[in-house]
Amino acid sequence: MQGAAAERVGQAVLDALASAGAYFVFAGRALVELVRPPFEVREVLRQIYALGSRSIPLILAAGFAVGVVLSMHTRATLERFGAGALIPAGLAVALVRETGPLVTGLLVAGRAGAGIGAELGAMRVTEQIDALEAIAVDAFKYLAVTRILACMIALPLLTTLMDFAGMTGGFAAEAAATGIAWPLYFQRSFELIGFADFVSATVKTVVFGFIIGSVASYLGFHATRGTEGVGDASTRAVVASSILLILSDVLLVKLIFILFPQIGS
Amino acid sequence: MSSLAAAVEFDRVSKAFGDRVVLQDVSFAIAPGTAFGVLGRSGTGKSVTLKHIIGLIRPDAGRVLVHGEDITELRPRALARVRRRMGFLFQEAALFDSITVGENVAFPLRRHTRLGEAAIVARARQRLADVELSDAFDAMPADLSGGMRKRVGLARAMVLDPDILLVDEPSAGLDPITSREIDGLLIGLRRAGTTLVVVTHNIPSARAIADELAVLGDGRIVARGTAADLDANPDPLVQAFMRAGTGG
Numbered sequence A: 001m002q003g004a005a006a007e008r009v010g011q012a013v014l015d016a017l018a019s020a021g022a023y024f025v026f027a028g029r030a031l032v033e034l035v036r037p038p039f040e041v042r043e044v045l046r047q048i049y050a051l052g053s054r055s056i057p058l059i060l061a062a063g064f065a066v067g068v069v070l071s072m073h074t075r076a077t078l079e080r081f082g083a084g085a086l087i088p089a090g091l092a093v094a095l096v097r098e099t100g101p102l103v104t105g106l107l108v109a110g111r112a113g114a115g116i117g118a119e120l121g122a123m124r125v126t127e128q129i130d131a132l133e134a135i136a137v138d139a140f141k142y143l144a145v146t147r148i149l150a151c152m153i154a155l156p157l158l159t160t161l162m163d164f165a166g167m168t169g170g171f172a173a174e175a176a177a178t179g180i181a182w183p184l185y186f187q188r189s190f191e192l193i194g195f196a197d198f199v200s201a202t203v204k205t206v207v208f209g210f211i212i213g214s215v216a217s218y219l220g221f222h223a224t225r226g227t228e229g230v231g232d233a234s235t236r237a238v239v240a241s242s243i244l245l246i247l248s249d250v251l252l253v254k255l256i257f258i259l260f261p262q263i264g265s
Numbered sequence B: 001m002s003s004l005a006a007a008v009e010f011d012r013v014s015k016a017f018g019d020r021v022v023l024q025d026v027s028f029a030i031a032p033g034t035a036f037g038v039l040g041r042s043g044t045g046k047s048v049t050l051k052h053i054i055g056l057i058r059p060d061a062g063r064v065l066v067h068g069e070d071i072t073e074l075r076p077r078a079l080a081r082v083r084r085r086m087g088f089l090f091q092e093a094a095l096f097d098s099i100t101v102g103e104n105v106a107f108p109l110r111r112h113t114r115l116g117e118a119a120i121v122a123r124a125r126q127r128l129a130d131v132e133l134s135d136a137f138d139a140m141p142a143d144l145s146g147g148m149r150k151r152v153g154l155a156r157a158m159v160l161d162p163d164i165l166l167v168d169e170p171s172a173g174l175d176p177i178t179s180r181e182i183d184g185l186l187i188g189l190r191r192a193g194t195t196l197v198v199v200t201h202n203i204p205s206a207r208a209i210a211d212e213l214a215v216l217g218d219g220r221i222v223a224r225g226t227a228a229d230l231d232a233n234p235d236p237l238v239q240a241f242m243r244a245g246t247g248g
């Protein structure tokens, strides 16, 4: 009885390791193909557009709400120390350094990750991926690499949008509380943000984009037969890319503290 | 081999998926410019055989030769070069469902020729007309019936004028009249020098198109020869096939 259970757990662990290994091979191949011509420029642009049009409304709405909430929390804390004037800068730092990238990453993982997993999964089970290969098109390059690259380009841009939406939300909350004017609020927002913040946020979101694109493409490419397999690929793409994204965030924050000590202090 | 090379040759090909043995030591050769018909019950490995020829499936053992070249050993770029001279009609058509019917047919032209926009559209329209679907150019694949999708798939497979055309159940889902028209189209291609490999359940159409037929069963070729040879074959499976009418 116990032996059987242990065996099942052992098998599950082995399966997980095997698919993790297969994913890393897939991701490694994607990294190589990202920089190797020919580049499918048209297809990448099409994917960026699809990704943007699907995610922008969501990003703007979520960013605004996050800005309002963060601003209210910051106000509760800073006001006690008589540091109300720091609210815009505090909010901006929180958004640019962590909240913006992470929330954008998770939203895109949910929206685009699910979309890519389902789309490529459906193409796999209806043999459209084989059909591309039969037409002598490198399906990995044409479908996976283009989507991964699109995620890597779109994520920093969407994060910037999220940051601005967040600041607008923060301004709305502050204006309601204190009647602060927009130009002053904006000026104060950027007081604590430096070039290092910009670089680290971009690096981080590009990595998030790679994770979302590669995990979702991998699961779509490996969808098994049937509509159930497509739904599976889609759900697992969201779950796996969200978890990997948060794990990588921990590592990236550590790395950024080492590379840019001024952010950590 | 060179000029004597078969267009397609299986040399002792074996293939299993897990425990399921699909092909066992299968060998055959198809002369250039001839039509080869593959018969067999569902699940006997007909589609798997076709996919070996275009390198979508690799054999566990044995060699698959195209124009004398072993494609099982080829690197991706070399395999792509071989594939550019082939056309493949998938059993379920496998149309790209995010683009129009016309763009599906134009797709290989866009990828592999330097033709201008007007020439590409003209050629795609011509191929759609060949399969009696002139009106479907702007339709989306999802809006077509199974038989129409099949014909679009055939138009896409033919659009680069391949040396070797592989078709998986071309007449499945077609009415008898359209089915005969597709037969006529395939016969015309063969006359023009295209090598055909046709998987079909439709015996009258197999008789009309194929120079030679092979019956697959239990992972092997049970019988092989002209339609007349198979008519005279006493094997019950072969007889069951040859006496059947249109299978679908």
Ligand SMILES: Nc1ncnc2c1ncn2[C@@H]1O[C@H](COP(=O)(O)OP(=O)(O)O)[C@@H](O)[C@H]1O
Residues within 6 Å of the ligand: B017, B020, B022, B040, B041, B042, B043, B044, B045, B046, B047, B048, B049
């Ligand atoms: N990619 C695959 N993975 C696992 N099994 C497969 C695969 N392709 C085909 N098979 C199995 O191989 C057998 C032959 O399939 P197929 O060639 O499609 O039959 P048919 O003669 O009807 O075309 C079937 O049992 C099928 O389930």
Ligand SMILES: [Mg+2]
Residues within 6 Å of the ligand: B046, B047, B048, B091, B168
């Ligand atoms: Mg089949």
